[in-house]
Amino acid sequence: MRLIDLVGLLPLALLITLAVGGVGRHEPHEIVRTSLSRLGTLVVVVGCVAGVARLLIALFV
Amino acid sequence: MDVVAPPPPPRLGPPPNAFLVGIVGLLLPGLGHVLAGRPGKGFFYFAVVGLAFTTGLWMTGLVAVNPDRDALWFAGQALAGLPTLGVWQATKDLVPTERLATFDLGMLYTGVAGLLNVVAIADALGIVEDRVAEADMRRRSAAVEAHLAAEARALAALDAPPAGSLPHDGLPVAGPPTEAAPATVPSTDGGPAS
Numbered sequence: 241m242r243l244i245d246l247v248g249l250l251p252l253a254l255l256i257t258l259a260v261g262g263v264g265r266h267e268p269h270e271i272v273r274t275s276l277s278r279l280g281t282l283v284v285v286v287g288c289v290a291g292v293a294r295l296l297i298a299l300f301v
Numbered sequence: 302m303d304v305v306a307p308p309p310p311p312r313l314g315p316p317p318n319a320f321l322v323g324i325v326g327l328l329l330p331g332l333g334h335v336l337a338g339r340p341g342k343g344f345f346y347f348a349v350v351g352l353a354f355t356t357g358l359w360m361t362g363l364v365a366v367n368p369d370r371d372a373l374w375f376a377g378q379a380l381a382g383l384p385t386l387g388v389w390q391a392t393k394d395l396v397p398t399e400r401l402a403t404f405d406l407g408m409l410y411t412g413v414a415g416l417l418n419v420v421a422i423a424d425a426l427g428i429v430e431d432r433v434a435e436a437d438m439r440r441r442s443a444a445v446e447a448h449l450a451a452e453a454r455a456l457a458a459l460d461a462p463p464a465g466s467l468p469h470d471g472l473p474v475a476g477p478p479t480e481a482a483p484a485t486v487p488s489t490d491g492g493p494a495s
Contacts, residue, residue, distance in 0.1 A: 251356065252356075256417065258349050260420060262345060262424065263420060263423065263424045264424065
């Protein structure tokens with residue numbers, strides 16, 4: 241899997257964060273705000289992990 | 302300026318059965334929320350789970366649901382309930398001629414859709430739990446109010462002075478009517494009245 245292939249997972253990540261962000265919340269703007277916040281966290285974490293893995297491969301493989 | 306959202310309106314009525322909400326939510330994504338009294342949120346979860354499922358189905362060329370070929374994926378897809386069953390029945394005769402490049406990604410989408418329905422069911426059960434707590438709180442409040450009212454009545458009865466007694470200002474207290482003394486009628490001969 242290439243880094244660009246992760247783009248295909250972005251809509252799924254958005255749906256996951258929407259579903260998880262809606263738990264325990266009832267106001268739409270609150271759900272959207274929480275979901276976007278979690279999506280940002282998810283993208284940063286996955287991006288960092290992928291970047292580090294790519295860097296390690298480039299350095300040592 | 303941050304605006305504080307008003308609290309959701311109180312939901313009156315008895316809380317729904319949690320087991321029934323779970324089963325109904327497992328059958329159709331979002332239906333548990335409708336039963337729990339949150340139809341808007343039920344539609345939201347139906348849209349989220351349905352979008353993930355249909356996107357995955359489209360990515361696989363409509364051959365995502367097949368328990369004979371992909372049993373492990375089917376276990377996840379089955380959590381989406383009746384839509385999975387319907388798609389399975391509708392597409393079980395389809396034979397894939399070629400493996401699409403997005404097939405694996407589509408299988409992931411459909412499997413995650415089933416797992417998202419589990420999240421939706423958990424949320425619906427949380428709503429039921431909130432409603433049970435609300436009903437319990439209402440019942441306790443009513444009991445406390447009734448107890449306080451009874452105490453107030455008892456205290457008022459204790460504080461009320463007995464009829465005919467003189468309060469601090471020296472005025473007689475109007476009490477309940479007592480049996481009237483026989484009236485004196487002046488006699489014509491100047492003697493004492495009978």
